[in-house]
Amino acid sequence: MVTLADVARQAGVSASTVSYVLSGKRSISEETRRRVERSVTELGYHPNAGARALAARRSQIIALVVPLRADVYVPVMMEIAVSVTVAARRHGHDVLLLTKDEGPAGVRRVAGSGLADAVILMDVEVDDERVPLLRAQGTQAVLIGVPDDRRGVSCVDHDFATAGALCADHLADLGHREVAFVGYGSGVYHRHAGYAEHTLAGFRERAERRGLRFVQRPCEGTYESTAGTLGRILADRPETTGFVVQNEGAIGPLLGLLRTSGRTVPEDASVIALCPEQLAEQYAPRLTAVTGPAQELGRVAVEQTMGRIAALDRGEEPRDELVLLTPVLTVRESTGPAPRQGSRP
Amino acid sequence: MVTLADVARQAGVSASTVSYVLSGKRSISEETRRRVERSVTELGYHPNAGARALAARRSQIIALVVPLRADVYVPVMMEIAVSVTVAARRHGHDVLLLTKDEGPAGVRRVAGSGLADAVILMDVEVDDERVPLLRAQGTQAVLIGVPDDRRGVSCVDHDFATAGALCADHLADLGHREVAFVGYGSGVYHRHAGYAEHTLAGFRERAERRGLRFVQRPCEGTYESTAGTLGRILADRPETTGFVVQNEGAIGPLLGLLRTSGRTVPEDASVIALCPEQLAEQYAPRLTAVTGPAQELGRVAVEQTMGRIAALDRGEEPRDELVLLTPVLTVRESTGPAPRQGSRP
């Protein structure tokens, strides 16, 4: 193994000079710099990560905790993980992959041992038990998701309220007057999951402002529950022509059931989904959808992480940020102008 | 930060004793062990990862290189990544996530700096440029996939030949006599991608042995190419009743086209896919499919990695293994008995 000392010897300078050439933390004469850089490449020197971490008290590693089971749509999770990795590399950091099933212990371990300089958590719960631990440990952390108490950490998430509002606007723009919001199972709302509540609130507020009549119905996402949900909607409000679906599991069944009930999409009924693009593209007809920028999520999380570490290096207290990313509406084939009143039998 | 010395002081023993209690590398009296363990928990001691890596010359980290783009079906990739992480933890190791776009440089960096003790590569090409580098560096490596020259590394992959054979057997068992293999685009075969060639060879060999008549047709996986492929098959061999599809992109189109051509699956034509379970479950009808055990792939890769590291620790030369995992055939709704001869118009 090639060490700093080896490079120093062959370049005819001291070890500290080599170190400073590499870190750029003090001015070096052109002459010396060149000699050192030459030796570095000639010998194929790579600074030892352990030694560096020990001396600098920084590992240049951030830990990323991913959910073990696919609560999130898996390709999106992967997209976030990869974008975190790529962004971290741009900042000279590497990413350590942890699974959520290690629980708080995993976070304690990597932060406590100095293995990671900071952690990024995915799949955050409103009362996530890892957050108080992070705070107590003084571990720098960024959450992808927003817990109730976010003191001591930074957060980034989709702007669900805007997502909901975009749906209401789009349907209103198309002339729909009577619409339905097919949400998650009622359990999700009972535990006050932020993404579900904010979406609904954003939708509701905008729908009211635009003068839409609407119903909101929970839905478990199975075929049966979707059938039940849709049946009730059509029984209560037979004039409903616009549907907003947030529950990904309900999309397929809903499309099938609408067809079965004799309604053509988008001629008789418009459907707009809150889901990833990949998913929206996959149905027939392809779905008009509101989608959050998954890669941005990872990139911003890394920026926030770096910001916190930098603050610490300057001896400042890191700021607890909250960034909400604006989703975009992509119009595809599943939405169209509202049918004329009474055109259905 | 709590250090070894802190623990030693409060337990009234030397630093090395604490170290040995923790590593179990020499026998310790019950009395001492208890005192040390008590201090460890009381003080909340976590061994410093950098210091440990520096002194032990082992980071207890393995690097996992994942493809950046979804050449592989993403959920499966994620499943493998997670299973690698979980398996590594069981062996006291952590996983560093690298993306393939860093190329050979990434591998050189993490191994050269001692950041990782070994690397696991996904998405391996037959003439992968990272393999010679690994060999030259003496970096311990395990590949998920099999390159042409696998000297100096261990490999684990699906047993594609068996997968192909299982397809032939199943169709033969159901009484089909005339079958078609819808493969990948011809480019894949021209560059001799192992998974494609081995599957086809396994299928062919077994089909011949079972007396099946068959054609093999490449297919790019788009709707248009699938239409072309199927059209040619039905023109050349109108009596074809069994289809094997390896190209995931071609599955949806094929099912749609068979329907359009007036053939009902599985009454008129049987379709068997080589794909992940999740995908097979997702079509209507649900697909009979041959699937490799993705989680096993990750687990075995980690076992192989640990084996190589252990060999090194014993001063032995690590053995270059090749493990092929047997896929399983799951019968679902897309295959059935061959229709009676001439039952089609």
Add this chain to the structure above:
DNA sequence: TTGTAAGCGTTATCAC
């Protein structure tokens, strides 16, 4: 069974 001490390869503080 336990202790002493010499590294491991960097970084960073002092000096010059």
Add this chain to the structure above:
DNA sequence: GTGATAACGCTTACAA
């Protein structure tokens, strides 16, 4: 602009 040198926190012969 450059060079000694003392940490950094742990592992592991070597002694006792």
